[in-house]
Structures are given as structure tokens and as C-alpha cells.
Amino acid sequence: MFPRLRVQRCRHSGHSTVIRACPAPLWLVLLFVLVGRAWSADPELSADPEQSGDRPSDAEIGEAHVYSTPDEAIREIFEGVAEVSRHRVGLTSDELARIRAETGANAPTDTLDVLCPRDGTGALLGYALVDEEVGKYRPITFLVGTRVDLAVEGVEVLVYRESRGGEVQKPRFLRQYRAKSxxxxxxxxxxxxxxxxxxxxxxxxxxxxxxxxxxxxxxxGRGELPTS
Structure with missing residues (x-):
């Protein structure tokens, strides 16, 4: 992508008009060059072979890297976990529409398995959900653990399936989600x-x-989460 040339009407010669193309300002040219370099510097943002009609190679897609199981992730996020119960609940059509409106994407399923970690006294420590979202080619499987007040306690990547971008599973990145709501x-x-x-x-x-x-x-909001 390049800046358009400015077209300047210079003079008339009989019935013809002489047109001279004037180059765009230097600062504008440099701006487009810098933006192009920034875009191409990130391999994940380069042209997608699937969109161009060429199937990416297995090496480009990458292999699956399993970092943790849901149970291991929960015990990493919450301290003093003695047991984990599972609470299955369905989402209504209105709730699915709300999720779409607030996130810009559909929920992958209308049934959620809410994991509820408890300590040795049976006290509820919070909630956890396993979810997936596609990166460049394949889904990233992750677990989000929240406190009882629904603020994030921690996020763990369970399975990463791409050749690039695996740094998202590192604690120094995932710590950014802590306390988010x-x-x-x-x-x-x-x-x-x-x-x-x-x-x-x-x-x-x-x-x-x-x-x-x-x-x-x-x-x-509709009383479907355990509170004790």
C-alpha cells in the first residue's frame, strides 16, 4: 500500500491540459513504510495461507503442546483445594445473544460445566471454566479461575496447538488477567x-x-452458581 500521488493541473495547451503528478509529502511516505514494517514484523499477522487458497504445512500449523489438565490448573490457581465438584448448567437463547453482544463472538456451546473448588472444610473457593478459542489455525484450550466475586484469580493454558505464539502460556503474561472482571x-x-x-x-x-x-x-444473575 502506497500513498496516492497528488495530481496538479499545471497549464493549458490548446485543447489539452498538462497534468503533473506531485509526490506525496515525505512524512506520509515514511508513515506508510513504518506501518508496513510493524505489520509484517508479527508472523501471526502475515498473510494467511488458508485465505489465499494454499493449505498451510503441518510445520506452519504446529503440534499440540499439553501444559496442564483442568485439575492441575485449578490446584495451581487456588490454594488449599481439597475437592472439585462439577455443576452443569445450560445457557438460554437470551444469554447466548447477550454473550454475542458483549464479546462479539458466539459461545462455543450452550452447556457449561462450572468447576467448583473447595477447601478441606468444604468452603467454596471460587469457580473455573474450561474454554477454547481459535488462534491463527487451531483452538487454544485454557482454564479461567475466578473468586466467588467473579474476579479472575488466574488463567492457565491447557493445550496450545500452533507453531508460533506459545508465549501466551507463560505466567508473566497470564498474570495480567488477575483481578479482571x-x-x-x-x-x-x-x-x-x-x-x-x-x-x-x-x-x-x-x-x-x-x-x-x-x-x-x-x-x-439467575442464581445458577453455587454460593457455599
Whole structure:
């Protein structure tokens, strides 16, 4: 993409008009060059072979890396977990529409398995949901754990299936989600710092975390979450 040349009418010669193309200002040319370099510097934002009609190779797509199980992730996020119960609940059509409106994406399922960790006395420590969101080619599987007040206690990547962008599973990145709620934007350059080379993966996790928080808030609103 290049700046358009300015067209200047210079003089008349008989019935013809001489047109001279004047180059755009230097600062505008430099701006387009810098934007192009920034875009191409992130491998995840380069041209998508699937969109161009060429199937990406297995090496480009990447292999699955399993980092944790849901039970392991819950015990990493919450302290003193003695047991984890499962509470299955369905989402109504109105709730699915609300999730779509607030996140810009459909919920992957209309049935949620809310995991409820408890300590040795049986006290409820919070809630957890496993979700998936597609990065560049394949879904990223992750778990979001929240406190009872539905603020994020922690996020863990369970399975990553791409060749690039795996830095999103590192604790120093995932710590950014701690204490976030459905009232927060959870967006790059808003309240989440991006990772160079992993932009699509960061966006996928942002969307997934926000969807989990909105879903839990809706369930709480109709009394579907255990409170003790």
C-alpha cells in the first residue's frame, strides 16, 4: 500500500491540459513504510495461507503442546483445594445473544460445566471454566479461575496447538488477567500488553477470558452458581 500521488493541473495547451503528478509529502511516505514494517514484523499477522487458497504445512500449523489438565490448573490457581465438584448448567437463547453482544463472538456451546473448588472444610473457593478459542489455525484450550466475586484469580493454558505464539502460556503474561472482571475491556493496548509474534493468540485469549467472565456473570444473575 502506497500513498496516492497528488495530481496538479499545471497549464493549458490548446485543447489539452498538462497534468503533473506531485509526490506525496515525505512524512506520509515514511508513515506508510513504518506501518508496513510493524505489520509484517508479527508472523501471526502475515498473510494467511488458508485465505489465499494454499493449505498451510503441518510445520506452519504446529503440534499440540499439553501444559496442564483442568485439575492441575485449578490446584495451581487456588490454594488449599481439597475437592472439585462439577455443576452443569445450560445457557438460554437470551444469554447466548447477550454473550454475542458483549464479546462479539458466539459461545462455543450452550452447556457449561462450572468447576467448583473447595477447601478441606468444604468452603467454596471460587469457580473455573474450561474454554477454547481459535488462534491463527487451531483452538487454544485454557482454564479461567475466578473468586466467588467473579474476579479472575488466574488463567492457565491447557493445550496450545500452533507453531508460533506459545508465549501466551507463560505466567508473566497470564498474570495480567488477575483481578479482571466482566467490567474490564480485556483488550490489547487497553489493559493487556501484547506479545510480539503472538498477537492473534493474545486476542484469542482476551476474547475467551472475557466470554467466560460474561457467562459466569449471567449464571450468577439467575442464581445458577453455587454460593457455599
Amino acid at each position: 466482566a467490567d474490564d475491556p480485556i483488550r490489547i493496548n487497553k489493559d493487556i500488553l501484547n506479545i510480539a509474534g503472538a498477537t492473534l493468540s493474545v486476542r484469542a485469549l482476551n476474547l475467551g477470558v472475557r466470554r467466560v467472565l460474561v457467562s459466569l456473570e449471567l449464571l450468577e
